[in-house]
Amino acid sequence: MGVLGSSLLVIVVLVSTVLMQGVSRDVAAEILSNRLSALNRFVQLASHVASDDDLEMLQIEMDTYSGLYDEGLLIIADGHQLVSGNISAQDPDVADTLRAAALNLERTDIPAVNPFLDSGALIARPFGNTGQVLGSVTMKVNLEPARMKVLQASSMVILATLTVGAVFLLLANRLATWVLRPLHRLDDSVQLLTQTQRPIPLVEQGPPELRALSRSVSSMAHTMATSLQQQQELIAETSHQLRNPVAALRLRVDLLKMRLPDRASAEGLRSVENELARVEMLLDGVLRLASAEHRLTEQNSEEGVADSSAGKESINVLQVLAEEFERQSATAQAAGNTLILEGAAESTQDVSVWCNLFDLQQMVAELLENAIKYAPATQITLSVKSSPTMVEVMICDQGPGMNKTEIGRAGERFWRAESVRGTAGTGLGLAIVDRLARANSGQLLVTANPQAGLASIIRLPRAPSLTEKSDD
Structure with a gap:
């Protein structure tokens, strides 16, 4: 629509300009035709001046005309210069026109009227016999009525072109909507298919x-x-x-x-x-x-x-960690590991998340089993870090860890690091945790432990705790 609107605006400007120029030329031609008739009349009167009485009558005619049309007249006849209205022989344009008339060169054209410029126009015609120029009539044409006429006509032209442009823009909008609405629905359907892996029926519309x-x-x-x-x-x-x-x-x-x-x-x-x-x-x-x-x-x-939380419940994270800590303590002791559960006796024990209970138990168990299996005889720390909207369940070991390249591939199916190929495993543990975390609107992060080893973090949306619910 931006392209269509810009194109229509350019068309409106061009059409308006052409029409306004046509109106200006027509008005200029009309006023020139009228003024040439008056100019010819004064040329005829001036060419027959033979006495002072004739000059006096000519001056009266000139004053009458100037008072009626608010235009200036300057006539040179019988060696005399007669002036009426707002014209002066000292004006440079008037002086140039008089010199041209003295050379028997007439000036009988009016340029196109500019509706936004207040100005006049000069027309002149010499007279005499075949041998010499006896005089001339110079008229300063008042273009104000013509300018107002052109301005009024131009306003109508601009209004008409804008109306037509708006109509075409509305039609273009309807056409673009008719064409693009199916494309938007196709895009929504493809995005929904990518997210849900379920086809959405499409209504056939458009071209x-x-x-x-x-x-x-x-x-x-x-x-x-x-x-x-x-x-x-x-x-x-x-x-x-x-x-x-x-x-x-x-x-x-x-x-x-x-x-x-x-x-x-x-x-x-x-x-x-x-x-x-x-x-x-x-x-x-x-x-x-x-x-x-x-x-x-x-x-x-x-x-x-729809935004559904079916199958999810508010779960106390530290309670799940404590249960898994107790369940795998014997296995960890047999492998030489030392399990530490941080925050069990602090206020963080009231931190809750929105998650499926079985999913959370499975994720914690999988990560703890991995830590015991791949980092034997080391310290393994289970902890919780919370923010107003998210909760991070962290299981950190002090084993050999992985480099950046290996960490980037940790969630792939059946992938195992070279250093643990001799250890029993399938390469599916982290992939399972990653899918379960995303299924609960969460995320699995695998990073290097700042001390040594690996840190596996499950980020889940925080749920109101029992204390917060009682406060509400």
């Missing part, structure tokens, strides 16, 4: 090309959403279905192990058990990741339709 585009986008969105859903279902169902044959294999290995008489065969089966344990761990991780991504998709879908 035929945009209707065809709407149909194509709707078909593409439906196909993509169906494909994504099928992929998620395939991963979840495949992982679930593989658990049964893996469990059957473990049962057969256990039975075979009981029947083998020699120790060497039992040792050989132990490697098979380790591989089965690794497969079970991988299947469990894939199932948890599929569940976390499903939760994230559901949360995005709810936000795309």
Whole structure:
């Protein structure tokens, strides 16, 4: 609309200028025609002056004309100079006109009237016989009535062109709206599809090309959403279905192990058990990741339709940390770790967040298990940092940590740092925590611990605590 409005403004200015110039020329031509008639009349009177009485009568005619039209007359006849009205022979323009007339050069043109400039115009015509110039008539034309006429006409022209321009601008606005509304809806639909992974039906509107585009986008969105859903279902169902044959294999290995008489065969089966344990761990991780991504998709879908907090509740963060601290204390002690829970006896124990309880327990457990696994025999600190709107749950270890490149890839599926390839794991833990955090309108941050090791931070929206609710 900015481009259309600027273009229409330029057109209005050009059309108005052309029309105003035409009006000025027409008015100038009209007044010139009238004044040339008066000029010819005075030329005829001046050419017949033969006595003082004729000069006196000519002066009377000149005064009458000047009083009537407020225009100046300067006539040179029979060696005399007669003046009436607001004209002077000492005026440079008048003097130039008189010299030209003395050379038998007439001046009978009036320029286009400028409605914004108060000025007059000079016209002159010499007279005499074939051999010499006997005199001249110079008239200073009053252009004020013409200027007012042009100004009035120009105002009408400007008003008319502005009205027409406004009408065209309104039509252009309606046309642009008709064309662009489907594009805006397409953009909203694509953004909503990106967030929710669910197709939104599009109403076919606008030109035929945009209707065809709407149909194509709707078909593409439906196909993509169906494909994504099928992929998620395939991963979840495949992982679930593989658990049964893996469990059957473990049962057969256990039975075979009981029947083998020699120790060497039992040792050989132990490697098979380790591989089965690794497969079970991988299947469990894939199932948890599929569940976390499903939760994230559901949360995005709810936000795309309406701001929903279904499944979320106000949870005391330190209570969850204390429960997980107690549950994994034995594992940490066996690995040589020292667990520290900060703020348990302080006022921060009343800090609450909006989150699904099971999701928060799973996120804290996953990060604490990672810290125990990859930073054995070190100190692990669990703490909470709060602000008016957000709460940060921090689990910091003093292990080997990761460099910047590794930290940037920490949330990728199945990715593991080179330094921990020999440690049992699937590379899905941080990916699961990242999806669950986002599913609860939060965020996972992995940074280097200022002292040593790694700091994993879960940022979640803060909920009113019990103390704040009682104050309200």
